[in-house]
Amino acid sequence: MLKGKAVVLGVTGGIAAYKAAEILRGLKKNGADVAVVMTANAGRFVAPLTFEALSGRPVSVDLFDPPAPGGMEHLTLAKWADLVLIAPATANTIAKLAAGLADDLMSTLALATTAPLLIAPAMNTRMIRHPATEANLAALAGRGVHIIKPETGALAEEEEGYGRLASTESIVRRASELLLPRHDLAGRRLLVTAGPTREALDPVRYISNRSSGKMGFAIAVRALSRGAAVTLVHGPVSLEIPAGVHAVAVLSAGEMQAAVKEHLEASDAVIMTAAVADFRPADPRPGKIKKGGTDGMVLEMEATPDILGGIGRNKGRRIVVGFAAETSDLEKNARKKLAEKNLDLIVANDVTVPGAGFESDTNQVEMFTRTGRRIPVPLLPKEEVAERILDQVASLLEQAEEGA
Numbered sequence: 001m002l003k004g005k006a007v008v009l010g011v012t013g014g015i016a017a018y019k020a021a022e023i024l025r026g027l028k029k030n031g032a033d034v035a036v037v038m039t040a041n042a043g044r045f046v047a048p049l050t051f052e053a054l055s056g057r058p059v060s061v062d063l064f065d066p067p068a069p070g071g072m073e074h075l076t077l078a079k080w081a082d083l084v085l086i087a088p089a090t091a092n093t094i095a096k097l098a099a100g101l102a103d104d105l106m107s108t109l110a111l112a113t114t115a116p117l118l119i120a121p122a123m124n125t126r127m128i129r130h131p132a133t134e135a136n137l138a139a140l141a142g143r144g145v146h147i148i149k150p151e152t153g154a155l156a157e158e159e160e161g162y163g164r165l166a167s168t169e170s171i172v173r174r175a176s177e178l179l180l181p182r183h184d185l186a187g188r189r190l191l192v193t194a195g196p197t198r199e200a201l202d203p204v205r206y207i208s209n210r211s212s213g214k215m216g217f218a219i220a221v222r223a224l225s226r227g228a229a230v231t232l233v234h235g236p237v238s239l240e241i242p243a244g245v246h247a248v249a250v251l252s253a254g255e256m257q258a259a260v261k262e263h264l265e266a267s268d269a270v271i272m273t274a275a276v277a278d279f280r281p282a283d284p285r286p287g288k289i290k291k292g293g294t295d296g297m298v299l300e301m302e303a304t305p306d307i308l309g310g311i312g313r314n315k316g317r318r319i320v321v322g323f324a325a326e327t328s329d330l331e332k333n334a335r336k337k338l339a340e341k342n343l344d345l346i347v348a349n350d351v352t353v354p355g356a357g358f359e360s361d362t363n364q365v366e367m368f369t370r371t372g373r374r375i376p377v378p379l380l381p382k383e384e385v386a387e388r389i390l391d392q393v394a395s396l397l398e399q400a401e402e403g404a
């Protein structure tokens with residue numbers, strides 16, 4: 001499917017360099033033509049010959065070397081590429097890209113190309129969490145560089161933690177998407193909710209729940225790149241609003257319900273990832289509640305409106321997707337919610353699984369459809385989980401159209 005697509009695979013000097021061989025094979029298997037560029041340090045981890053044999057092309061390392069027979073010099077490579085993928089990307093290479101340095105072949109090529117740039121960082125946890133690296137990655141993201149977040153797992157020198165190169169599968173998939181952007185949601189209007197809600201107790205206190213909004217934001221970003229027009233109704237989160245998304249900020253469940261109502265009519269599909277508070281203080285006070293010498297208090301709570309339930313009752317031909325955060329009996333509870341709220345799809349996760357749910361960058365879910373299908377999704381970055389959910393939404397929208 002990637003026939004005719006040209007990829008420059010940049011390999012930099014980290015312990016994960018050997019995984020670049022698998023990435024190269026994955027890209028070749030999908031039909032891409034791949035030319036490998038290595039930094040001098042990468043050559044200390046894996047010999048260029050490995051990549052030469054796998055790619056069937058000469059490997060370039062030095063800016064000043066004349067190209068080998070069949071090879072290209074750096075500006076030609078920069079023009080030839082439909083995608084430049086740097087995997088693994090070390091802290092040093094990321095810093096050079098962020099600063100716009102061009103002191104070797106790889107950095108010069110990255111500066112000279114107009115092709116999309118995709119980088120897969122891999123390094124020690126302390127290095128990736130260092131404010132310098134975080135700032136460099138944020139600067140690159142702000143410039144439109146695509147970044148595949150690393151995973152948590154075994155690192156070099158018997159360490160464990162965040163910073164391990166993303167899986168070969170997700171790197172190849174992301175590269176393929178950039179080479180062949182899917183537009184299966186073109187013309188569709190999606191309404192997505194995300195984040196927690198805040199229910200005021202008084203002007204200084206509130207009741208809320210653990211939710212970062214990452215899952216909903218990932219869905220919004222990926223839906224946009226698949227061609228959808230996206231309205232994102234979000235509670236209080238500390239995430240950057242994605243460019244191109246129509247974002248509506250709300251605080252309470254009541255406000256979220258009003259915003260959803262306003263945008264419902266103009267939507268073809270609704271995806272409710274928000275962790276809406278189920279209860280709110282029955283009698284929020286206009287002034288700050290004082291301790292007043294007592295050593296306890298009883299709080300009376302009332303139910304918030306069930307936003308999703310309301311949508312399900314009047315869904316028309318709209319596709320409605322709900323989420324279920326569970327701590328036990330995942331399938332039973334999810335199917336019950338699917339039926340009770342009249343949904344087309346429910347995305348359920350067991351929030352007790354390590355790495356799944358709430359503030360995590362990854363999630364592991366199971367999806368259930370109205371027609372009884374069960375679609376398990378393994379532990380993946382939330383962006384990848386978002387793609388799997390959107391695959392289902394795209395096909396449900398298509399089926400609804402065919403059935404109409």
Ligand code: CTP
Pocket residue numbers: 253272273274275276277278304305306307308309321322323324325326337
């Ligand atoms: N939801 C909603 N309005 C609420 C509460 C939840 O729209 N007041 C939505 C959530 O966005 C999610 C789905 O309903 O998509 C499931 O939420 P969850 O809290 O897991 O389920 P509940 O129906 O509230 O059931 P319970 O808390 O008993 O598990």
